[in-house]
Amino acid sequence: MHEIENVDVETDLIEENEKEAKEINDFLGKNNIRSIDIVGAIGSGKTSLIEEFSCSFDNVGAIVGDVAGEDDYNRLVENDVPTVNLNTGKECHLDAHLVKHALSDLPIEEIDYLFFENVGNLVCPADFMLGADERWIVVSVTEGDDVVNKHPIIFKNSDVTVINKIDLAEAIGADLEKMVEDAREINPDMDVIKTSIKTGEGLDRLKIIVE
Ligand SMILES: Nc1nc2c(ncn2[C@@H]2O[C@H](COP(=O)(O)OP(=O)(O)OP(=O)(O)O)[C@@H](O)[C@H]2O)c(=O)[nH]1
Numbered sequence: 297m298h299e300i301e302n303v304d305v306e307t308d309l310i311e312e313n314e315k316e317a318k319e320i321n322d323f324l325g326k327n328n329i330r331s332i333d334i335v336g337a338i339g340s341g342k343t344s345l346i347e348e349f350s351c352s353f354d355n356v357g358a359i360v361g362d363v364a365g366e367d368d369y370n371r372l373v374e375n376d377v378p379t380v381n382l383n384t385g386k387e388c389h390l391d392a393h394l395v396k397h398a399l400s401d402l403p404i405e406e407i408d409y410l411f412f413e414n415v416g417n418l419v420c421p422a423d424f425m426l427g428a429d430e431r432w433i434v435v436s437v438t439e440g441d442d443v444v445n446k447h448p449i450i451f452k453n454s455d456v457t458v459i460n461k462i463d464l465a466e467a468i469g470a471d472l473e474k475m476v477e478d479a480r481e482i483n484p485d486m487d488v489i490k491t492s493i494k495t496g497e498g499l500d501r502l503k504i505i506v507e
């Protein structure tokens with residue numbers, strides 16, 4: 297006879313992840329590094345945002361996650377950003393264990409601002425915090441103006457919402473204010489900032505939050 301035992305694998309994984317995330321946050325704090333975990337849909341503007349910050353702030357570093365390839369890594373290295381590339385294969389999010397290892401490949405003493413770019417999607421990264429000071433979620437108007445409402449968990453677990461590509465809102469008929477209201481309703485404590493990385497609109501407000 298086989299005995300049936302319930303093992304709550306997901307809870308164990310998340311608890312283990314929380315422990316390592318706390319270690320990361322302690323480590324970065326001791327090294328006076330301000331850290332931001334950027335999550336968001338594919339193509340919403342995550343790497344573009346890190347590129348912007350690397351032009352505005354000294355000593356930016358990054359850890360970038362994608363299922364495959366070195367595209368984002370190459371873009372950031374071209375901008376002189378010390379970067380570690382993490383390919384997750386079939387996994388659809390970064391986790392604290394991966395990030396902890398990646399930290400040992402960065403010149404920590406040369407970094408004041410560290411950005412994590414999570415794998416692009418609005419579902420898998422939701423429960424896996426990476427130990428950053430803040431989590432920002434970047435969505436763009438081209439994903440549809442119901443994208444916020446459809447993904448409440450990740451907005452609940454974030455500190456700042458960036459609604460990007462507002463330069464395209466009119467062209468695609470997106471209701472920008474609906475997106476803002478949805479985000480505020482899901483998480484009333486969250487800053488919600490509308491941006492266009494293309495025109496520069498809204499970026500000053502984000503830079504103030506980074507500082
Ligand atoms: N029109 C417009 N295009 C933008 C804006 N921000 C980013 N883009 C473009 O959108 C595309 C995707 O931007 P990325 O920064 O690569 O997006 P990402 O979120 O890093 O994408 P993944 O890493 O693949 O998930 C690029 O071609 C950018 O130039 C914006 O505000 N307006």
Ligand SMILES: [Mg+2]
Pocket residue numbers: 342343344368413
């Ligand atoms: Mg990217």
